[in-house]
Amino acid sequence: MGVYLMDSGRKPLKMAVRILFCISYMLLLIPCVEPSDITKAVFGDQLDVLPAAFGDFNSDEYPDLFVIRKDRKTVEVLLGSDTEPLVRRGGLKCEFKHEVTSIVPGDFDGDALMDILVTVKEPHTSLNNSVSILWGSGGEQLNCSQTEKKYLTLFGQPLALDYNQDMIIDLFGETVHGHRAFWVFDKTRDNPKMVPILDESVNR
Known part of the structure; x- marks a missing residue:
């Protein structure tokens, strides 16, 4: 492989070759760094979990880890710490x-407490997901009374955003019939209001 300069002679550019040689030589001088395994320092003995999201669930200014346990049916919050292990169990699971x-932590009712939106695969389907919400109650408590309540069913996964700029998280996604829409939450904790996208060009 040659390096050429588009001049009248179309000759190899010796300076460029020298530069490439110098760069290659410098790269060889960079010492190899051994990767460090920090799994135990972070998780301790909690190795049967799938990390799904981060958030400060108990408002202690340490990031907590929202995980799905190995059985794929249990949601748990591992509380953050400044000592090893950096996340640890606190009995917060549903x-x-x-x-x-999937798990989406955030405020879905405007009370400034972190809620946990959970999508659950609908039985007998591969791509449809129902949406449940574990409403925040403050402190280090997790309310599991709403695990069976479905607020809506979507095709695929939703996108969390604030559609109407009221500081309450809303969702954007696709219905099981292929129509894209926004779902707007409010302070009532009722089913969100669906705002369809009227432009059919964005629907499949």
Whole structure:
């Protein structure tokens, strides 16, 4: 492989070759760094979990880790710490009837407490997910009373955003019939209001 300069003679550019040689030589001088395994320092003995999201669940200014346990039906919050292990169990877990596919922590009712939106795979389908919400109650408590309540069913996964700029998280996604829409939450904790996208060009 040659390096050429588009001049009248179209000759190899010796300076460029020298530069490439110098760069290659310098790269060889960079010492190899051994990667460090920090799994135990972070998780301790909690190795049967799938990390799904981060958030400060108990408002202690340490990031907590929201995980799906190995059975794929249990959602748990591992509380952050400034000593090893950096996340640890606190008894904050809820079990669902079907497979959990994602977790979205945030404020879905405007009370400044962190809620946990959980998508659960609908039985007998591969891409449809129902949406449940574990409403925040403050402190280090997790309310599991709403695990069976479905607020809506979507095709695929939703996108969390603030559609109407009221500081309450809303969702954007696709219905099981292929129509894209926004779902707007409010302070009532009722089913969100669906705002369809009227431009059919964005629907499949």
